[in-house]
Structure formats: C-alpha cells, structure tokens
Amino acid sequence: MSITVTPLSAACGAEISGIDLREPLDASTVKEIEDAFHEHVVVVFRGQDITEEEQMAFANAFGGLGERRRSPNGNTPGGSYDTPFMFVTNIIDEKTGEPIGAFGDGEMWFHHDTSYYEKPHKATLLYSITLPNSGGNTCFANMYKAYENVPADLKAKLEGRKVLQLHDYKRRERIDIYNSDISGMLQYEQPIFVTHPVTRRKALYISRLMSAKIEGLAPDENEAILNQLFDISEDPSVVFEHVWKKGDMVMWDNYASIHMRRDFPRDQPRLMRRLTLGGYGALN
Ligand SMILES: [Fe+2]
Numbered sequence: 001m002s003i004t005v006t007p008l009s010a011a012c013g014a015e016i017s018g019i020d021l022r023e024p025l026d027a028s029t030v031k032e033i034e035d036a037f038h039e040h041v042v043v044v045f046r047g048q049d050i051t052e053e054e055q056m057a058f059a060n061a062f063g064g065l066g067e068r069r070r071s072p073n074g075n076t077p078g079g080s081y082d083t084p085f086m087f088v089t090n091i092i093d094e095k096t097g098e099p100i101g102a103f104g105d106g107e108m109w110f111h112h113d114t115s116y117y118e119k120p121h122k123a124t125l126l127y128s129i130t131l132p133n134s135g136g137n138t139c140f141a142n143m144y145k146a147y148e149n150v151p152a153d154l155k156a157k158l159e160g161r162k163v164l165q166l167h168d169y170k171r172r173e174r175i176d177i178y179n180s181d182i183s184g185m186l187q188y189e190q191p192i193f194v195t196h197p198v199t200r201r202k203a204l205y206i207s208r209l210m211s212a213k214i215e216g217l218a219p220d221e222n223e224a225i226l227n228q229l230f231d232i233s234e235d236p237s238v239v240f241e242h243v244w245k246k247g248d249m250v251m252w253d254n255y256a257s258i259h260m261r262r263d264f265p266r267d268q269p270r271l272m273r274r275l276t277l278g279g280y281g282a283l284n
Pocket residue numbers: 111112113259
C-alpha cells in the first residue's frame with residue numbers, strides 16, 4: 001500500500017489518502033502514517049466507513065488504547081465507561097433522557113485531551129458519524145509553533161515551571177481556582193514547556209480551558225501570563241481549521257497540539273466516536 005500525504009495548511013494538518021481504514025495495515029504503511037503524524041501533528045483520513053472494531057484495530061497499530069477515568073467529584077459525562085470509546089455528541093437517549101455521550105452542544109475552548117492525567121494520552125482518533133448542516137468545525141493549534149512564538153524573556157521566566165492542568169467537564173469557562181473547591185476535579189501539574197518524546201521538539205503545553213495556575217506566580221501575574229500564552233497558542237497563524245465531512249477520521253498528536261470546537265446549531269445532532277492512545281509516560 002502506498003499512501004499520499006497532502007498538507008492542509010501552513011500551521012499543521014495533512015490529509016492521508018490512498019488508504020482504506022477497514023483493511024489491516026502492513027508495517028511500512030504504519031511507519032509512513034506515523035511519520036506524517038509526527039511531522040504534520042494532525043492527520044485526516046476522508047471517506048471512511050468503519051465499525052468500532054475497525055477503528056480500534058487501526059488505533060492499535062499505533063499503540064495501546066488510552067484508559068478513561070471517572071472524576072472523583074462525580075462530574076463525569078454521560079455514556080458508558082465499560083468501553084474505550086467516548087461519544088462526543090449532543091444526542092439524548094429518548095428512554096432515559098440522559099446524554100449518550102459527552103460535551104453536548106456549542107463551542108468548546110482549546111484544550112489538550114487528558115492533560116490533567118499524570119500520563120496524558122499521546123493521540124486522539126475522532127471519527128465523524130453524524131454532522132450538523134453547518135458549524136462544529138474543529139480547530140487545531142500547532143504547539144511547536146506556539147512555543148517558537150513565546151518571547152525569549154517569557155521563555156526564560158517560565159523555563160522549568162509547572163502549570164496546573166484542571167478539568168471539570170466545562171466547555172467554555174475557566175475554573176476560578178481562587179474561589180472554588182478543586183479537590184474533587186481531575187488535575188495534574190505539568191511542565192509548561194514539554195519535549196516531545198519522539199520528535200524531540202519543544203512544545204508549549206497550556207490551554208485556555210484547562211490550564212489554571214502557573215507554579216510560583218501571584219494571582220494577577222498568573223492571569224496576565226496565562227492570557228498572553230493563550231493568545232499565542234490561539235493565534236490564527238498556528239491554527240488549522242478542519243471542516244468535517246461524514247466519514248472523516250482525524251488523528252492528532254495530543255502532545256504537540258490543542259484543539260477546540262466551533263459552535264453549531266443546537267437542534268441538529270452531531271455524533272463523533274472518540275478513541276485515545278495511551279501516553280509515552282510522564283511529560284518532561
Ligand atoms: Fe478534546
């Protein structure tokens with residue numbers, strides 16, 4: 001099998017064509033996809049028609065699946081935890097009236113997946129099943145480029161510091177850590193700058209949704225510096241916006257990128273099937 005890799009933007013992202021994800025992959029194809037994944041940060045496969053088993057088999061070619069954890073405070077989203085899949089959807093189960101998955105409607109701010117775990121998952125594989133007529137695009141920011149855009153004096157100030165990554169299943173609001181009980185929320189202190197274990201490139205590791213508190217900074221300075229870093233990380237020059245089509249499978253490097261979802265009409269169903277790959281270990 002020989003694949004074709006076509007870059008999709010100056011920021012990041014590439015389409016991989018010439019492959020049917022239902023078929024088993026040979027070692028050289030896995031290597032080609034891995035190389036494209038590491039170079040372009042986000043890879044897009046279009047026109048796919050895959051079952052859960054096929055999505056899992058494809059994911060397993062690149063590593064073991066990521067484990068999902070419940071939040072200690074019980075604010076865990078809907079859907080079963082007996083499966084590695086998470087449904088990212090606004091669909092409600094008619095019988096129970098409960099959501100069948102997570103992160104229902106509307107915009108969702110930039111974040112890494114599982115940055116609040118000790119060992120964040122290395123990749124996410126999101127497959128589109130049902131889409132609204134408009135909106136719901138996913139934007140990816142290349143955090144290698146964001147790191148390069150951090151001013152030298154700020155880099156020097158932040159080098160070696162950690163940032164608290166915190167998640168309480170919000171979609172578009174920062175948690176006021178100075179006036180909230182965060183003890184039951186999923187959280188972990190991560191380096192602000194990380195070195196990707198495969199590419200050995202440095203990446204900025206913050207996000208507007210989940211990064212709460214930089215080690216050693218007073219509240220005012222913390223907010224000012226985080227806001228400066230959020231703006232750098234979301235600058236349009238480092239962002240690729242993916243417009244979904246049914247049957248797209250997108251796999252992104254969760255160490256080297258953050259992602260956000262744009263708003264979409266609330267009366268239209270959107271259903272995406274998500275898997276993650278376990279991490280390389282603790283970040284550094
Ligand atoms: Fe996400």
